[in-house]
Amino acid sequence: MLTAPRPVAQERLEAITALEGDPAAGEALFWAGGCASCHAAPGAEGDAKLVLSGGVRLKSDFGTFIGPNISPDPDAGIGSWSVTDFANAMLAGVSPGGGHYYPAFPYGSYSRMSDGDIADLFAFMQTLPASDVASLPHEIGFPFNIRRSLGGWKLLFFTDAPHVAVSDDPQIARGQYLVEGPGHCGECHTPRNPVGGFVGQSWLAGAQNPEGEGVIPNLTPGGKSISGWSASDIAYYLESGFTPDFDSVGGSMVAVQKNMAKLTSGDRDAIAAYLKALPERANGWE
Known part of the structure; x- marks a missing residue:
């Protein structure tokens, strides 16, 4: 079906899996991507910003999205994910279970990231402290809580093409x-x-x-x-x-x-x- 989740092409996933991620390079991407801003606990400062237990509330016209736990905890976080799972989430907005993620998670932008940067960021995130804090469900009402409809949204708006043509400099x-x-x-x-x-x-x-x-x-x-x-x-x-x-x-x-x-x-x-x-x-x- 047109609205079904579409993971990253297998050939690209294999290429990403073959890379040896560099945690040091991944740390720079972590800050560039603002991961802690949505996934650290509300009000976290200093080293606490590296504990990605989630909980930040993002208000929108469609409801309130709550940042999930993306720490390396295997149960509460993403510690059981492979780099393939991570790549599908970041580049295609597809969960390990094969469902659509809401674009409040900005995969529409992250889809422009290179294979090497995906591998590096994943390597860094595996070095962070684990948290067993359970993720809270989003507060989204009908019809926006029907995730399959996100497939239609992706068909209309999801692209990894540049937004403007500026310069080759x-x-x-x-x-x-x-x-x-x-x-x-x-x-x-x-x-x-x-x-x-x-x-x-x-x-x-x-x-x-x-x-x-x-x-x-x-x-x-x-x-x-x-x-x-x-x-x-x-x-x-x-x-x-x-x-x-x-x-x-x-x-x-x-x-x-x-x-x-x-x-x-x-x-x-x-x-x-x-x-x-x-x-x-x-x-x-x-």
Whole structure:
């Protein structure tokens, strides 16, 4: 059936399985991907952010999604998963049991990740502390609790194609990979249509805050949020949390900035270069 889950192609899964993941490289991806922001316990700081027991509540128009336990615990977490299971989840939004994951888990962005990065991230996550805290069920009502319908959503909106054509410059290309892939910046900074798909022509142009207060800023040169910032201003903000006007990061961006501060300076520079290369877009929430 058209709406049935479609795992990653067997040939690609075999290629990923054959790789020897590097936990050190995987740690950088862990922070770039913001894994702790959704899967550590609410309010966790320091080393506690590496205990991925879940519990963060993500409000949306479709209900409240609750981050599950993805620690290496074999029963409560993903300790019994193979790298094949992990690849199917990250790249195709398919569970080990063969079901669809809700796109609140941003596999729509992670699907752009390379085979090597998937293997490295899996290797790192296996080194983290196990937690036996049980995952809580999502609070989703009818008809959105019918997971088979997600197959139709994937047919309409799930793609690993680039969101914009910018440049072949290696630095910009690296920034595009980080922003559109593991960084999944568009998940918050791009408006969505009534069924939760990205409004493609407004990529990174900002959106209504799903929490109901204010808006998520427009990151393109067409918005006022950072259009006057230089690439070095953007990179410094990601590193320090301070704007060119000496204001400090706030709201949900606090956790994102803390994650970005753990990247290399080269990767932060690449993200900034990509954002400066984006086409101008009008504010996505207007």
